[in-house]
Amino acid sequence: MKFTALALSVFLSIAVSTRAQTPAPAARPTAPVVILPPQAPDVAAPKVGPDGKPNAGFVAAHERFLKIAREGKTDLVFLGDSITAGWGSQKAIWDKAFGAYHPANFGIGGDRTQHVLWRITNGELDGIKPKAVVLMIGTNNSATDSVEGIAKGVTVIVETIRARQPQAKILLLAIFPRGDKPTGKLGAANEKLKKVNAIIAKLDDGKNIHFLDIGSKFPQPDGALTKDVMPDFLHLSPVGYQIWADAISPQLAKLMK
Numbered sequence: 001m002k003f004t005a006l007a008l009s010v011f012l013s014i015a016v017s018t019r020a021q022t023p024a025p026a027a028r029p030t031a032p033v034v035i036l037p038p039q040a041p042d043v044a045a046p047k048v049g050p051d052g053k054p055n056a057g058f059v060a061a062h063e064r065f066l067k068i069a070r071e072g073k074t075d076l077v078f079l080g081d082s083i084t085a086g087w088g089s090q091k092a093i094w095d096k097a098f099g100a101y102h103p104a105n106f107g108i109g110g111d112r113t114q115h116v117l118w119r120i121t122n123g124e125l126d127g128i129k130p131k132a133v134v135l136m137i138g139t140n141n142s143a144t145d146s147v148e149g150i151a152k153g154v155t156v157i158v159e160t161i162r163a164r165q166p167q168a169k170i171l172l173l174a175i176f177p178r179g180d181k182p183t184g185k186l187g188a189a190n191e192k193l194k195k196v197n198a199i200i201a202k203l204d205d206g207k208n209i210h211f212l213d214i215g216s217k218f219p220q221p222d223g224a225l226t227k228d229v230m231p232d233f234l235h236l237s238p239v240g241y242q243i244w245a246d247a248i249s250p251q252l253a254k255l256m257k
Contacts, residue, residue: 154200
């Protein structure tokens with residue numbers, strides 16, 4: 001028993017000594033918090049990530065669009081955010097409605113007015129001479145920018161398209177309605193966008209710039225959007241894209257002559 005107690009005492013002494021000599025793991029340095037300056041909605045700026053560096057997906061999409069532009073085969077350009085980008089998953093509707101016009105879809109998810117402005121001042125309208133440009137942008141600005149700021153951003157985009165592609169007719173679409181979750185009811189964000197639409201509607205000159213509001217085409221029973229058209233009350237289903245195609249096709253046919 002004495003030997004066992006003595007051995008145990010020695011073992012514990014060694015263990016305690018070993019733990020005392022083992023350095024604690026170094027604390028991992030915390031990542032610095034990057035506070036990005038706000039981007040003005042009417043000043044061209046690339047989309048950036050939390051680290052302040054250009055967003056990789058944004059840059060990759062922009063490079064694809066530059067390649068399309070350099071090919072010089074586009075007669076119709078769609079410019080916008082994820083709602084426009086969504087045409088990429090609606091090939092049958094897209095081809096039937098717009099295929100004859102040699103269209104290009106320059107929509108990027110999450111884009112705001114300043115991002116589209118940056119893209120078209122950095123090559124996306126170079127190398128082509130489209131007959132028409134379909135533009136819808138601004139919904140992603142609704143949480144951060146004022147009515148006047150968003151409208152000014154859209155206005156500068158329209159002015160830039162006119163300066164760079166004077167032969168192109170612009171079909172300027174009112175920003176689509178968006179609903180609050182989970183009900184789909186048209187709330188404060190939608191009220192802001194309605195005010196933006198009222199301002200940009202005045203850009204219509206009846207000649208080169210044509211404003212079109214198709215928001216009422218999307219079912220809004222009892223003042224709420226429906227999931228069969230907008231599953232998340234913002235992005236469109238195939239039914240929604242068909243409504244879009246049908247709503248703009250007559251006007252677009254005139255502009256593409």
